[in-house]
Every structure is written in structure tokens, then in C-alpha cells.
Amino acid sequence: MKKHILTSKYLWLLLSLLSIVACNEPDDVLADYNVLPAAPEELPALTAGSANFSKYVAIGATFTAGFTDGALFKASQQNSFPSILAGEFAKAGGGSFTQPMMNDNFGGLALAGTRIQDPRLVFGGAGPVSLESIIGPVTVTTDIALNNPTGPFNNLGVPGAKSYHLFYNGFGNIANLPSAANPYFVRMTGATPNASVMDLAMAQNPTFFTLSEIGGNDVLGYATSGGTGVDQTGNSDPSTYGNNDITDPTVFASVLNNEVALLTSGGAKGLITNVPYITDLPHFTTVPYNPIPLDGATADFLNSASAYGAYNAGVQQALAYLVSVNAITQQIADAELAKRTIHFEASETNAVVIMDEDLIDLTAINPALISMRQATEDDLFVLPAASFIGTEAVPNNPQTVNGVAIPLADKWVLTPEEQAAIKTATDAYNSTIEGIASSNASVGLVDLKGILSQLASTGYAYGDYILTADLVTGGAVSLDGIHLTARGYALMAGAFLDAIDANFGSNFAASGNIPDASMYGTNYSPTLQ
Template identity: 65%
Template structure:
């Protein structure tokens, strides 16, 4: 089957002097619109105290990128970038739970962690660009193997960066989430690496123990909808109820502000705009005339199409269903293929009328449309054969794609409703507590349409070459995290009267790349 192709990034080499001059000019363009050479003002903190900064959140806070967490990505996490700027304003040391290597991934007691369900390796090494798209690091560097063992060699805290990849809102306030005795049922390896001698302490308690003067709270609620989205809304990872999210959010903000700390909170982007959900087309199937003819014949989907018409005729005659309603669903469910490119995949859709009581063979399936979103891993599954060597068992063609591979419009709406509810709560609690608020939702919306200008670069959400989103299609690149850090600093300026932007204390795009070398160790 046709494979998805990606454009190889060109690397532009600049001299150190050129980079420095460009950065200075970029800063002047942002702070001195007239373009004159007047000196930038001195950095001031306003009403904020940055001496003890703690970051609480999930994978974005940790610096997760390219499907992994590793030393270089942690060093380019948006909280670490912010802490670097805080250091110019009285900020103290910012300690992170650094991984042992740049391979990414985790091991347990010296061994990889294997899923008991799929048999696949969990917490695997990061992705790299393989020339035609993202590939596992070991595909190009077989020697790469994680040495970060969360049973044997965890770092010693306390840590200022308390980002926990995979954590949902309520996980951050849950005792025992970092206790290895609770793994895998109720503990997270990344949280286990944080708790040290207090394994039952919640992430919130770890933060409060440090008595922070300033905090960031980011992507709270992101995993509460992301897990549902990445599993195609198949029900295996449900969306967190708003009431549960609100309780966790109130506990987090209440605890972090209890000693008078100021802070900034980011709302949630519409995650279905990320390249994890927008890269794989709904119609990637090329067919020759013979194959298309077979699929349309009575031996394949021809019989199904005829059965659909008969079933809806029965429903019109015997139920309140109108002919107009029946015609609409018949059109939606009719499956046809043609010679050439652009054939849509076949999917299961539980939102269709259940016809199996009339005819057990009439399962709820249809061809995908542009309104459906296929998850990124589907790119390597579509076109494979369920029975090797049997071309009549091609997944996505002869065999419909399971729910886990596709977000239907109805499932997308569920995600949007939950995201809007979470964001309303985040906005309300930020206003009630005088916190700075970063509209990450608006930022991603701009990036997914026109793109975002950042120091002469235009960042968008395209996979591999968009510059903003990393190779896993969800998390940011280092340059993306720098942009995110600047958004937080600008929100701090607006709320607390500091002047990071006006004084030239923002991150420069050219200091942060968009991909990591496979040779990075």
C-alpha cells in the first residue's frame, strides 16, 4: 500500500556572529518598534517573587517530546526555559529529575516493561526522523537502550519541575501515585522518580513542601481528554468528568496559593488540531481496476450495500423512520471503491443505526470522510494484512478499522465539550485567585491555521516540518517549548507588572532546534 511520505528538513547553518546579530535585532524588533538603537530597560519583577519557582503539570511541563523524555528534552522544557529567565530576576536553582540518558524510555529492575495486553514494549525509546517519517530510535541506532530504571536509580529531590507525563488532573492530588508498590495499577513511573523517601506523597504535596513563591500550572486536564482521543474514543480511556476535574483543579490551586505564592496557569488547546490527528488522510487507498471491481462485487461490499437498502426499507415500513432519514443513512453507509488514488478507508461507527437485529451481517460500518480524524499510528496499520499473504484481508479496506483508529465527529464533539468545560473552570479559578492566564487554546488554533511567527520562523502544526509539534504529533519541539515559555513570560508581565518582554528577556527561536539527532546519547 501507499506509504505516507514526509519532506526532509533542510538544515541552515549560520555563523555565531550572524545568530547573535539576528537575535539582537529580533529583540529590538519586539521591544523597539521604531527600530532605533535605544537601550532596553532593566528587568523588573513587578509584584512577583521568583526566588523559589515550582512547575506542576504533565508531559509538556516535564519536557516530553518525540514520544520520549530524555536529558536534552528536559533541559529544553518550557519551565526550565522560564527558570533561566527568572534567574535574571532573583530566581533560584531549578532542579529537574533528569533521566539517565538521551535515549528516552524507562526500564524496571533492568528489564523493558512489556504490555500484558498487546505484548508491546511500554515506555519505549524516543522517535527520530528516519528520512521518510518518524521511526523508533532503535531502527537507526540499534545500540540505543534506556538506562533509566525507576526501581534502581531514581534521582534525589526535591525537584522544582514536577511534570509527570501521562498524569491526569486527579492523579496530581492522589496519594501513592508515586509509590512503586502501586505500579502498574495505580502508580506512574515518572511520578515514582519524584517521590524519593516519601513514596505516598502526592505531586501537590511535593510542591507545597517546598513552599514556592511562584508556580506554573500547565496542561491540567490535557491527559483527561488526550487518552480518550489517542484511543479513538473506543471507551478504554474515558474522558474525566468535569466535576472530578474541577475538584482536582481547586485542590491544586488552593494548595499552591496557600502560602501566598503567585503563579500562571495555562488553559487547554483543542487537541484534535494536533498533527497526531490531522496527518493521516481519510482516503489514502490506491487500487487497481481488478481490486476495486472485486470490492464492489456481490462477493464483498456489493452484498452489504444491497442489504442496507433492504434493511432501511423495512424500517421505513415498520417504524417511525422517514424515507428521507433512511436515504441519508443509506448514502452515508454505502461503500464503493474506484480505480486509482483517493479511496477512503472503511471504519466501524457505533453512531450508525444498529441493523444487526434485521440482518446480523449488516454491522455498523461506513467509509471515512474528511470529517473523521485518523490517529497517527494508523499510518503504519492501514494496508497491512490481517492474515499475512491474503490480499482479501487488508486492514482498512476489506476489514474495517476498529474504533481505536478513528475519531468520528461525535467523538470529536465529546472532546470539544469537555475541553470547553475545563477551560471555563481554569479561567474562573485564575480570575478568582489573581493568577496570570495563558490562552494555549488560541495559540494552537493560530498555529494550526495561519501559523505563528517566532523570530523570523513560521511555526505550524504540520508533522516533521511544521517546527512546533514533535515527531509524536502531540508534544512540542524544543522551539515549540521556547514559544510556550515566552507566552507564559508575557502573561506574567501583563498580570504582575514584570517586563521580561520589554527588557529582552524572552527565549530566542534560533537557540532551540526542532529535532534531535539519532546519535544523541
């Protein structure tokens, strides 16, 4: 075998080279070749501008509270947009920020040991499911009769609150449950159970405020109940907590103007948000109008005279009668017949049958001709309909399938007419909101409507992510299809900071003091307790 011997001469040369390299830092070597590393960008120091964050108070509803996945819980509150904002404000003179923390990460509420609100939703592999379906029964430990936290609270976000509820005395009094009080606000009032949200806010002498999503719940209850103006208990009093009617825009305008006037009366500055088109949310866009699979034999039966064939013939006869007595025109009759004719086929995509109160009432002519039709792509279905459509009203009786043999009740669907009512009210609310912001130098506007519209259409670039309004996969909207994920709330906080920069001369964005998207997740684990 031939040996390779390193002579002393070459050994000395190698050691010399190693000593030279060892004495050089990477930057020195790069400099020798005229390549210098890029200098880190020097950002300006943070300034608050004309804003004073020493006493920040957040007033609002579910988004302000941090509601996520159908519930409020500790982790969701820590990731609420006001909490994220307060963390940034602390770098610019902001004070402490106290929230009415829940007792656990299950979510839900109890009243003297009896559950009154269910725990949060989690991802079950195919879609949203209840937490307890994954981990088994849990005990809800946040009990509004036993263990409420002590205020005052900087976060006065009250899930379910409408615009006019913020001035209600007794809205947080446990004695007024369930019709005239809010269980989440009961946790905030402490020794002053009849104090209003605005009372608690002003008692803290805020220097800066956010008044967010006011107006959202003024249409949301109507929307989630399928356009029914009365809640499930039959409550139709517009002054009470459970009422689902759309708030009159005139009432809304008066209330909001009074709220902003009060909040700014001591010199505080703040931000308000406009109201998004809530029908862009996945709670209303996820369930298809045509999810019914049928074979040929079943479709033929449904179309026969013993099923919907008789209904179709009766509608045609009733409309012909109304034309003959000049009650309606032939053109109206033709359009109504086209809407109401029910027809199925051998297909995976048959449209469901729904009740529609905006159809011509024909029951005076024939009581069997109830106001029903097949849905179209213009109808929107509430998310819970996904687990109801296709079930049997009478177990083991395929002739009682909901959405096929039995039309879906009004609470499951938003018809175009109901959607138009929501949009009309939302536009009126936004006119008021934008007028307040444009006429008051102490108030800036956050375009929450624009953010949701972009999430629902093209998607919204945030950090390294493209967020959309798709359920589960979009990253912005939580499993209840209405409220935001932690990342969605961080996006919202960033929009607030941009608005503060634009309106009050701060430089949160330019100084790099904005929420990092990668620090906020989109899904809470079922094991989070």
C-alpha cells in the same frame, strides 16, 4: 618597457594620506560625512514586578516535563519550558531549579532491567521512526527500580497525569504499578512513596508556580485511543491511571479549584494554562481519510455482490424494514443508507472503511450488517494508523487488507461524534480555568489554546521563523505529533513570560529577557546519546 617611477614628491603625499586615514576610526570618517551609526537601543533593567521567583515550582504533565518525540530524555528536559523559564527567572531573583533528570538521551524507562517505555522517535528521512531502527538496539538506562534521582524537584511535570491524579496518594508508589501508579512519578517520590504531586509541591513552600496543561490528558487518552473509554488492558475504573474516559467536567472543576486554592494559600502567585483543542495536533491531522490506491479490476471486485455489494443490499433491506415497522423515518433511513453505502473506484484516493458505533445497529436484523462505513474528510485518524492502513491481516492474502477488505477498528479513528465529545469537555474545562484566572488576582492565564489554534491555521511568527503544527516540517510539534519541539517549548516559555508581564508588572519582554528562537532546535539527532 616603459618604467613608472614614483617621485619623492608623490611618495610623500601618499604617506601623508595614509597617516590621516590611519588616525581615523570608522565612526570618525562617518561623522565627517554627517553619517553616524545608530545607537544601540537602551533597554530598561529587568524587574520582577510583584512576582517572587525565589522558589519556582512547575506542576503539570508531559509539556511541563519536556516530553518530546514520544519520550522523555536529558536534552528534552533541559529544553522543557519550565527549565527555560527558570533561566529567565534567575535574572530576577529566581533560585535553583532541579529536575528529575533521566539517565540518558535514548529515552524510555526500565523496571528492574525490563523495558517498560520505549526510546524516543527520530526522523527517518520520510517521517518519524524508532531510534533503534536507525542506530540499532540500545539499553534503556533509566530504571525506576534501581537509579531514581533525589529530590526535592522544582519540576513536577508527570507525563500522563490527569487533573485528579495530582492529589492521588500512592500515585508514585512503585508497588502500585501498573494500574494505580505512574512510572515517571515513581522517580520523584523518593523516601515518601505515597506523597501526592501536590504534597511534594507544597512541601517546598513555592513563591511562584505554573500549573500547565491540566485537563489535556483528561481528554487525550480518549482521543489517542480513537474515542474508546477503556484502555487496552480492559481497565475501566475511572480512578486508575490507565483509564481513557473523558474526565467529568464537574470533577475537573472541583479538583482544579482545590489545586489552585492550595498553591496560592501561602501567598504564591502563578499561571495556569487553558486546554487547546487537541484535535488540531498533527497526531490527528496527518493521516488522510482516503489513502487507498485501487485499479479498476480491484474496485469492481470490491463493489461486486461477493464483496461489499451484498453488504450494501443488506443495509438497504434492513433499513426498509425499520421504516415499514415505524422504527425510523424514511428521512433517517435515507441518511443512514448514504453513510453506509461502500463504493470503490479506480483511483489513488479511495476512502478507507471504518467501524462506527454511532451508526444504527442492524445486527439484530442481520448479524452480517456490522456498523461500518467509508470514512469522510470529517473523520480524524490517529498517527499510528499510517503504518497500519494497507497492511494484510493475513500475510500474503490481498483479500485481508486492513482499511479495505477489513474495516479499521474504532481505536484508529475519531468520528465527528467523538470529536464533539472532546470539544464539549475541553470547552467546559476552559470555562473553569478562565473563571479561576479572572477571579483570582494571584493567578494569570496563558492562552495555550490560542497558540495551538494559530499554529494549526495561519502559523505563528517566532523570531525569524514561522512555526506551524505540521508534522516534521512545522517546527513546533515533535515527531510524536502531540508534544512540542525545543523551539515549541521556547515559544511556550515566551508566552508565559508575556503573561507574567501582563499580570504581575514584570518586564521580561521589554527588557529583552525572552527566549531566542534561534537557540532552540526542532530535531534531535539520532546520534545524541
